[in-house]
Amino acid sequence: MGGVPDDRLPGWVTLVRAPNPGVMTLDGTNTWILRAPGAADAVVVDPGPDDAGHLRAVAAAGPVGTVLVTHGHPDHVDGLAAFLELTGARLDTSARLTAGGVEIERLPAPGHTADSVCFLARVGDERVVLTGDTILGRGSTVVTHPDGDLGAYLDSLELLAAYPVPGLPGHGPVLADCAAAARAYRAHRRERLAQVERALAAGATTPQAVVELVYADVDRALWPAAEQTVRAQLAYLGRAA
Template identity: 65%
Template sequence: MSGHVTGAVAALAGELPAWVSLLRAPNPGPMTLDGTNTWVLRAPDAEHAVVVDPGPADEGHLKRIAEHGPIGLILITHGHADHTEGAARLRELVGAPVLAADPAHTIGGTPLSVETTLDETLDIRLLNTPGHTADSVCFLVECGDERVVLTGDTILGRGTTVVAHPDGHLGDYLNSLELLSAYTGIAALPGHGPALADCAAAAEFYLAHRRARLDQVRSAVDAGARTPADVVAAVYADVDRSLWWAAEWSVRAQLEYLGVDTGESAPGVSGLEHM
């Protein structure tokens, strides 16, 4: 959900490092932008590659990933289906374990934790970045003197992301953006959209955007908005109404963060996990 922001939120990256390949899944849409980004990482002279986010269960896409084999490890940034649906089939094709923070999306290995040794040829560090979802993680990857941060949906290459309430949590998301704002001058490789030159700059933009949104929500509530739908109509009036259902997730997260009791039961997430 890009809200009022539809362009890149920081300067685009130039050429990707030679050890990074991008394979974009054929699932474009309003929530997935140009499609899900599957990243393939292989250190120079390494036998096995690492795949991050296999994407949807599209056989052609998964076979293209497998052609970059041998693959030793499949990593998941978060559990939404546009990132994970193809994981089990990719494991069948290449034989690699699938590791995610959520055990439900882990196949043939142990769920991710900060103690996990992720790869012997690349220096991959797990960053716990909940907020978009409770299980969202990023990966700081170093190869020689080059570093990148794979951000999943925590930072997108274009527009801004939803906080998928009630699984997502705005307070956690703000903390995660604060963490990512420390990675100055390091390219961000997102789950959707183009690569960005500076992870920290993108995180700072997102923080400013979220704080501005909170001010808008406060103003809407002060003006009499009483339900999440009321707030969406006031704050997201210039957004295509077909996306208001996604905006309402973020609004519910904002209202919860502000301690506003709407008197409604929060609905479960339904939609984005199937994108």
């Protein structure tokens, strides 16, 4: 699979989407390639699953010197070792770096997972934020309790609300405005918390019972993920999960 065209992307950003669509991965994992005009090599963010065809498609974008990852979930990093071997690139965990002609700052963003990070990338006056699974291109993300933490997640959304620039998510389409998306996500989480409190007041005594009340309008295939988030919500509210 080659690059996915999107007229909202700066010219130095390319998307290669992995062929792993599903209820949790939406259209598939987004692998992002960053390379400023004239740069000798590229930066790859989230190599994706261990799919040989996908990894070859990403490598075909040109020499890759640096790899970054947003978090350790398999759909983002299972192909990491094979990709590093394929390209000879190095995994970088620096707080700040310049690679592929792109200035990059790591933004710690725990919540979805404890190890989640985002990246602020800049070429000239153009900036984007790579949001990983902290903010998706559509729908909402799961807080993977107990590794994920809702309080930390709300703080991470507040951080991202300071960046009114395009957002490049781990799944789904490009976000026109990362800050607006972060504010919407925060409002959604606050509303869900209110719904959970109402469910508890109505007599729900288990995470499963809360899911049935609060997420009744959500595809049942997503209920296991919703239960993880409910457990995170209950922990945030100081209620036994």
